[in-house]
Amino acid sequence: MNNDAFLSDFRRMSEIGATENHGVDRQAATREDQQTRRWFATKAQEFGCSVKVDGIGNMFALLDWTPGAPYVLIGSHLDSQPLAGRFDGAYGVLAALHAAKELNEQVRAIQVLGGRPPKFNLAVANWFNEEGSRFAPSIMGSSVFAGLMDEKQMLDVKDSQGITVHDALDAIGFLGHDERPEVASYAEIHIEQGRILEREGISLGAVDRSWYTQKLEIEVLGEQSHTGATAMADRHDALTAAAKIILMVEAVTHDYDEEALVSSIGQMFVEPNSPIVVARRVKLVADLRSDSKDIVQGARATLLEKISALAIEHDIHINVRDFDIRPHRYYPEDGLILAEKVAADLGISIRRIQTMAGHDSVAINTIAPTVMMFIPSVDGVSHCEREFTKDEDMLTGLRALTEVARHLVEGALHD
Amino acid sequence: MNNDAFLSDFRRMSEIGATENHGVDRQAATREDQQTRRWFATKAQEFGCSVKVDGIGNMFALLDWTPGAPYVLIGSHLDSQPLAGRFDGAYGVLAALHAAKELNEQVRAIQVLGGRPPKFNLAVANWFNEEGSRFAPSIMGSSVFAGLMDEKQMLDVKDSQGITVHDALDAIGFLGHDERPEVASYAEIHIEQGRILEREGISLGAVDRSWYTQKLEIEVLGEQSHTGATAMADRHDALTAAAKIILMVEAVTHDYDEEALVSSIGQMFVEPNSPIVVARRVKLVADLRSDSKDIVQGARATLLEKISALAIEHDIHINVRDFDIRPHRYYPEDGLILAEKVAADLGISIRRIQTMAGHDSVAINTIAPTVMMFIPSVDGVSHCEREFTKDEDMLTGLRALTEVARHLVEGALHD
Numbered sequence: 001m002n003n004d005a006f007l008s009d010f011r012r013m014s015e016i017g018a019t020e021n022h023g024v025d026r027q028a029a030t031r032e033d034q035q036t037r038r039w040f041a042t043k044a045q046e047f048g049c050s051v052k053v054d055g056i057g058n059m060f061a062l063l064d065w066t067p068g069a070p071y072v073l074i075g076s077h078l079d080s081q082p083l084a085g086r087f088d089g090a091y092g093v094l095a096a097l098h099a100a101k102e103l104n105e106q107v108r109a110i111q112v113l114g115g116r117p118p119k120f121n122l123a124v125a126n127w128f129n130e131e132g133s134r135f136a137p138s139i140m141g142s143s144v145f146a147g148l149m150d151e152k153q154m155l156d157v158k159d160s161q162g163i164t165v166h167d168a169l170d171a172i173g174f175l176g177h178d179e180r181p182e183v184a185s186y187a188e189i190h191i192e193q194g195r196i197l198e199r200e201g202i203s204l205g206a207v208d209r210s211w212y213t214q215k216l217e218i219e220v221l222g223e224q225s226h227t228g229a230t231a232m233a234d235r236h237d238a239l240t241a242a243a244k245i246i247l248m249v250e251a252v253t254h255d256y257d258e259e260a261l262v263s264s265i266g267q268m269f270v271e272p273n274s275p276i277v278v279a280r281r282v283k284l285v286a287d288l289r290s291d292s293k294d295i296v297q298g299a300r301a302t303l304l305e306k307i308s309a310l311a312i313e314h315d316i317h318i319n320v321r322d323f324d325i326r327p328h329r330y331y332p333e334d335g336l337i338l339a340e341k342v343a344a345d346l347g348i349s350i351r352r353i354q355t356m357a358g359h360d361s362v363a364i365n366t367i368a369p370t371v372m373m374f375i376p377s378v379d380g381v382s383h384c385e386r387e388f389t390k391d392e393d394m395l396t397g398l399r400a401l402t403e404v405a406r407h408l409v410e411g412a413l414h415d
Numbered sequence: 416m417n418n419d420a421f422l423s424d425f426r427r428m429s430e431i432g433a434t435e436n437h438g439v440d441r442q443a444a445t446r447e448d449q450q451t452r453r454w455f456a457t458k459a460q461e462f463g464c465s466v467k468v469d470g471i472g473n474m475f476a477l478l479d480w481t482p483g484a485p486y487v488l489i490g491s492h493l494d495s496q497p498l499a500g501r502f503d504g505a506y507g508v509l510a511a512l513h514a515a516k517e518l519n520e521q522v523r524a525i526q527v528l529g530g531r532p533p534k535f536n537l538a539v540a541n542w543f544n545e546e547g548s549r550f551a552p553s554i555m556g557s558s559v560f561a562g563l564m565d566e567k568q569m570l571d572v573k574d575s576q577g578i579t580v581h582d583a584l585d586a587i588g589f590l591g592h593d594e595r596p597e598v599a600s601y602a603e604i605h606i607e608q609g610r611i612l613e614r615e616g617i618s619l620g621a622v623d624r625s626w627y628t629q630k631l632e633i634e635v636l637g638e639q640s641h642t643g644a645t646a647m648a649d650r651h652d653a654l655t656a657a658a659k660i661i662l663m664v665e666a667v668t669h670d671y672d673e674e675a676l677v678s679s680i681g682q683m684f685v686e687p688n689s690p691i692v693v694a695r696r697v698k699l700v701a702d703l704r705s706d707s708k709d710i711v712q713g714a715r716a717t718l719l720e721k722i723s724a725l726a727i728e729h730d731i732h733i734n735v736r737d738f739d740i741r742p743h744r745y746y747p748e749d750g751l752i753l754a755e756k757v758a759a760d761l762g763i764s765i766r767r768i769q770t771m772a773g774h775d776s777v778a779i780n781t782i783a784p785t786v787m788m789f790i791p792s793v794d795g796v797s798h799c800e801r802e803f804t805k806d807e808d809m810l811t812g813l814r815a816l817t818e819v820a821r822h823l824v825e826g827a828l829h830d
Contacts (some may be wrong), residue, residue, distance in 0.1 A: 082687040083639060083695065133689040193644030215690065224498060224799035227679045227702045228628065229772040232668050234795065239680060240665050246658035253647050264527050264642045265654060267690040268683075272497040274548040275630065275700040276772075277798050280498065285690040287642045290650040357644040357691075380649065382822030384639035409562065 001402065003395050006098045012392065013039060013094060014086040023385030024086045028079040028129035028140075029057065029168035036078045037174055038333045040093065042127060046320060047101040049124065053176025056151050057128035057169045058141040060181055061097065062200070063104050065117035070184040071072075072408040073368075074099060074401065075125030077360060085387020087191045087377065089130055091394060095189050096124040099402040103409065118409040120150040120184045127360040128169075134159045135168075137324060144361035145180060146367045185408045187371040188361040189401045191389050195380025203396045205353035205374035206339040208331055210362050212293040214300065215324040216286040218307070221317040224272065224280035235278050239270060242282035243316045244306060248306050249286045252299045261290045262356065263301055289356050293328065329362045334413050342403040348396055369413040371404050373397065416817065418810050421513045425809065428454060428509060429501040438800030439501045442493040443544035444472065444583035450588055451493045455508065455541060462516040464539065468591025469679045472543035472584045473556040473567050474511065475596050478519050480532035485599035487823040488783075489514060489816065490540030490610050492556070492775060494550045498759075500520040500802020502606045502792065504545055506809060510604050511539040514817040518824065533824040540777040549574045550583075552739060557775035560595060561782045571692075602786040602822045603776040604816045606804050609770060618811045619767035620789035621754040624744055625777050627708040629715065630739040633660060633722065636732040639687065639695035650693050654685060656729045663721050664701045665713045675703045676714055677771065689802025708743065712716035746778050749828050750786035757818040763811055772797075784828040786814065786819050 016039060017024045017032030020170045026032040037059060044061035052060045062071065074093025095363070100122055107117055132138025135157050143149040155166040169175035192198075197205050220239030246265050253261045264287055271281040286303070290296045304320060311318040336352065343350035353374055355362075361372040375397035377389040431454060432439045432447030441447040452474060456466045459476035467475045477486065491507025515537055522532055537540050542560070547553025550572045558564040570581040584590035607613075637653030661680050668676045677741040679702055686696040701718070706713045719735060751767065758765035768789055770777075776787040790812035793803040 001811055019759040081639075081689060081692055131689075132691070133687065136690065194646070195649075211643075220474050223796075223801070224496075225796050226608050226772055227681045227800040228626070228677060228704045229770075230677070230795065231609070231674050232677060232679075233666070233673065234610075235679075237665075237679065239683070240661055243661035246655055247662075249648070250652070250655050258648065259646050262643060262645070262647060264647075264650075264652065264693060266642050266685075266692045266694060267687075267688050268654070268685055269682075270683055272548065273682050273684075274496060274546075275551065276547065276553065276702055277496055277681045278679060279681060280799070289643050290559065355644075357641060358701050380645065381638075382644060382696070383641040383645060386638070 001102055001399060006395065006398055007391055009043065010094055013090060019083055019385055022086065023084055024080050024082065025082050025340060026078065026080040027082060027134040029165065029172055033079050034172035034174065037126065044080040044097060044124065047097065048104055052178035053174055054178055054180050055176060056141050056154060057145040057174045057176065059126040061100065061124040063100055063106050063122045065121055069119065069121050070123045071123040072405060073123050073125045073181070073183050073186045074188065074405050075127065076188050076190055077130035079129055079131050081131050081383045083385055084383055085385060087383050087387055087389050091191060091389065092189045093124065093126050095398045095401050097179060098398060099405050100124050102402050103406055105265060107365040119411040120409045122405065122409050123181050127370055130360055131156065135165050139358050139360060139363055142363040146363045148363055148366060149176065163322065183368045185369045185413050186294045186361060186364040187404050188359065189373045189375065189397045189403060190359060191377040191382065192374035192380065193357045193377065193382040197207055197374060197376040198378065198380060200351065202349045202351050203375065204343050204348050204350040204400055206336045206350055207355050207372035207374060208336055208352045209354050210329045210358065211289045211291050211356045212296050212328050213289040214296055214322060216300065216303070217321045217323055218284040219319040220245070220282040220288060222280055225278045227276045227278055230278060236314065236316045237278045238282045239279035241310055242268065242284060244283060244310055245307060248303060253303050253392045255299065255302065256295055260292065261288070261295050263288045263299055278397065290356055316389065326358065329365060331365055331372055332369045332413065335369055338407055338412055339373055339404060340373050342407065343401055346399055346403060348400060373400060421810065421813060422457065422806055425509055428505060434498055434505065436800040437501065438499055438501065439491065439495050441495040441611060442497060442549040443546065444580065444587055448494050448586035449589065449830045454654045459512060459539065462512065463519055464515065467593035468589055469595050470591060471569060471594055472589045472591065473560055474541040476515065476539040477596060478515055478537045478635050480522050480536055482533065484536050484577040485597040486536045487599050487820060488538050488540045488601045488779070489603065489820050490542065491603050491605055492542045492545035494544055494547050496798045498800055499798055500800060502802055502804050503797050506618050506804065507603055507605045508539065508541050510813045510816050512815060514538050514820050515711050518819050518821055524643040528576060534826040537820065537824050538596050541620060545775055550580050554773050554775060554778055557778040561778040563778055563781065567655060573823045577748055589692055598783045600784045600828050601776060601779040602816060602819050602823060603774065604788045604790065604812045605774060606792040606797065607789035607795065608792065608797040612789060612791040613793065613795060615766065617764045617766050618790065618808065619758050619763050619765040619815055621751045621765055622770050622789060623751055623767045623785035624769050625744045625773065626706050626771045627711050627743050628704040628741045629711055629737060631715065631718070632736045632738055633699040634734040635697040635810065637695055638695045642691045642693055645693060651731050652693045652696045652731065653731065654694040655727055656731055657683065657699060659725055660699060660722060661719060670714065671710055676703070676710050677705065678703045678714055707767055709752050741773065744780060746780055746787055747784045747828065750784055753822055753827055754786055754788055756821060757822065759816055761814055761818060763815060788815060
C-alpha cells in the first residue's frame with residue numbers, strides 16, 4: 001500500500017472547488033463536480049480501470065478480471081454540500097480507488113504466475129448527488145441504481161434556478177448511456193458524522209443500522225401587509241409564527257434523553273421577502289432523526305399538536321406534510337463479522353455503530369449485501385469547512401477497506 | 416369631472432399585472448411595470464400631455480400653458496410590491512392624470528376666451544421604484560429627483576439576480592435622457608395605510624408629518640453542520656438564534672402603548688438553506704417606526720441589548736447595523752390649510768394625520784412645498800391583494816386633488 005501516494009492524491013483532489021477555510025464546494029453537477037469527476041476518471045484510467053457512466057450520472061471504474069462475472073462495488077460520492085468539508089464522500093471514493101489499485105496489482109501478479117482470478121470483478125463507484133443540496137432528494141444516484149427511485153422522474157428534478165438534473169448532467173458531460181454493472185456486494189468507508197469513535201478512541205466503526213428519520217414540510221400562510229403601516233394587532237405575520245415553529249422543532253428534543261433525538265430546521269423560504277412587507281407565506285423543512293422510531297413519531301405528534309395550537313393563536317393557516325420517511329435499515333450480520341475479522345487481522349480497534357445520516361450504502365444494501373464502515377472525525381462535525389480527519393485515521397480506513405474488498409471479491413457474503 | 420371615465424380607466428389599469436385575488440404584481444422595471452408605463456404614456460398623450468422620461472426612469476406628463484414657467488407636479492408611483500393591492504401608488508397617478516385633464520380643459524377654454532393662463536404649468540409624475548422590493552432602497556426615483564440620492568449610484572443598484580437598475584430600465588425602454596421639469600410645488604393623493612380615516616368615518620386626511628423610522632440589518636453568524644449527525648449540544652445554529660430575534664423584534668412593541676410602535680422583520684436570507692444543514696448565516700432586516708423618535712431609539716436600544724445577550728447565550732456572533740434612518744418630516748402648514756380650505760369648499764370631511772409609511776411626497780417636500788392627502792382604505796390593509804378602497808372615496812379624493820392642483824397652478828404656497 002502506497003500511503004504517500006494516497007495522501008498526495010487526497011490533497012490534490014481537495015484543491016478542486018477548494019474554499020477559503022480548507023473546505024470544498026462541489027455541489028452535484030456543477031463545474032466543480034465536473035472537475036472532480038474528470039480528475040477521478042483520469043486517475044482511474046491511470047490505475048488500469050475502464051470508466052463508465054450510467055443514465056443518472058453514476059460513475060464506475062471497472063476492473064475486469066473475470067469476463068462476465070458480477071462486480072463487487074466499493075465507493076461513495078464526490079459531490080458536497082455548499083461550503084462543506086473535504087472528507088465527506090470524497091474520502092471514500094479515493095480510498096476505494098486506491099484499494100482497487102492495490103488489489104488489481106495483486107491479482108495481475110497472481111495471474112502472471114498462473115493463478116486463478118477472484119470470483120468477482122471489482123468496480124469503484126462515484127454515486128451521483130448524495131448530498132441533495134442542489135437537487136432534492138438526496139442519495140439520488142445510488143437510489144436509482146437500487147431501483148428505489150425512478151430514473152426518469154429524477155432526471156426531471158429541478159434546482160432552485162429551474163435547471164433539471166438531465167440538463168445539468170448533460171452540461172457537464174456526465175449524462176451517460178453505459179449499462180450498469182451487475183452488483184455482487186458493496187462496501188463503503190466514510191467519516192463518522194458524530195463523535196463516538198473519537199470520544200472512545202476507536203479507529204473503525206462497523207455500521208449495523210441507520211437511524212429512523214423523517215422530514216416535515218411546514219407551510220405557514222399569513223397575510224401580506226405593510227410593515228410600516230399595519231397595526232401590530234391587525235397582522236397575520238407568517239414569519240413570527242414560523243419563528244415559533246423553528247424554536248418548537250428544537251425544543252422537542254428536550255422531551256427525550258440527551259442525544260436520543262436530533263430535530264432541526266435548515267431550510268426556509270419567506271414570501272415576498274421584502275424588508276417592508278409582513279410575510280404572506282413561509283415554507284420550512286424540519287428534519288427529525290432518532291435510533292428509536294417511537295421517539296421520532298412521538299416528537300412528530302408533539303409538534304403537530306403545538307403547530308395546531310399555534311395556528312389558532314395566530315389566526316393563520318399552517319399545512320404540515322410528512323415526507324422522506326426512512327425506516328431503520330439493517331446491514332447484514334455477515335458483513336459486520338467480516339469487518340470485525342478484518343480489523344482483528346490488522347490489529348485495528350473496532351466497534352458497532354449506528355448512522356444518523358443517510359448514505360449511498362443504505363440504498364445499495366437493499367439490493368446487495370453491504371459493509372459500511374466509519375473512521376473518526378474530529379469533534380464529530382461535518383457539512384462544514386471545519387470537518388477534519390487525521391491522515392493516520394484515513395490510512396487505517398484505507399487498509400480496512402482494501403482487506404474487506406479482498407474478501408468480497410473472493411466471495412465473502414456469498415455462500 | 417367625468418367620474419365614469421376615471422373609474423373605467425382605473426379598472427383597465429388594474430388589469431395590467433393582475434393577480435388571482437384582485438391585486439397586482441408590478442415590481443419596478445419588470446414587464447408589468449413596462450406595460451403600465453406604456454398604458455399611462457398613451458393615456459397622457461390622449462389627454463394632451465407630452466411625455467418625458469428622466470435618467471432614473473421617472474415619467475412626467477407635461478401640460479405647457481406658459482412656456483418657460485416652472486411646473487406644479489402631481490402624482491405618485493405605478494410600481495407595486497409583489498402580490499400587492501391595485502390602489503397603492505397607482506390610484507394617485509391616475510387621479511393626477513384625470514385632474515390634469517380636467518384642469519387642461521378649463522385652461523384651454525379660458526384661453527379661447529382670451530383669458531390668461533395660470534402662473535405655473537402642470538405635470539403628472541410617475542416616480543420610479545417607490546416600493547423598493549426589487550431594488551433597495553425604496554422611494555428611489557423621487558429621492559434622486561430631489562437630490563437626496565445619487566443617480567449614478569442608484570443606477571448601479573442590483574436586484575437579487577444581479578441585474579442593475581440601469582439595465583432593467585434599459586430593457587423595458589424607460590431609461591430616459593429628458594431634462595427634469597423645474598418644480599414649483601407638489602401634491603399627491605394616496606390611500607391611507609392604516610385605518611384611522613375608516614374608523615372615524617372621515618373622507619380625507621391632510622398629512623402633517625411622517626413617522627420617525629429606521630431599519631436594522633442583523634447578521635447572525637453560526638456554524639454550518641449536519642442536521643442529522645450533529646448533537647444538539649454541539650450546534651451553533653444561526654437559524655434558531657434568528658428565530659429568537661424575530662420574536663424579540665415583535666415583542667419590543669409591547670413595551671409601549673398600543674399602536675405607538677410598529678416593529679417587524681419582513682426579509683431574511685438563510686445560508687446555505689439546505690434541508691439537512693444547520694444554518695451558517697442568517698441575515699434579517701428589522702423595520703422600526705413610531706411617531707416618537709424616543710420610542711424608536713428606546714426600542715432599538717432594548718433590541719441591541721437583548722441581541723448581545725443572545726449572542727453570548729448561543730456562543731455565536733451577531734452583527735447589527737443601523738440604516739435607512741428617516742427622521743420626522745413635516746409638511747408645510749400652508750399646504751395643510753390649503754387642503755382644509757379645499758375640503759371645506761367641497762363639503763368633504765378632513766382631519767390631520769401622520770404617515771407611518773414612506774412616500775415620494777416626503778422626498779419632494781424637501782425641495783418644494785408639498786401637499787399630501789390620504790383617502791380611506793378598508794381595514795387599513797395595504798401591500799396585499801385584499802387592499803381595497805371604495806369608488807366613492809376614490810372620486811372624493813380625485814375632486815380634492817383637482818382643486819388643490821388648481822390652487823397650486825394659480826400660485827398657492829408661493830406668496
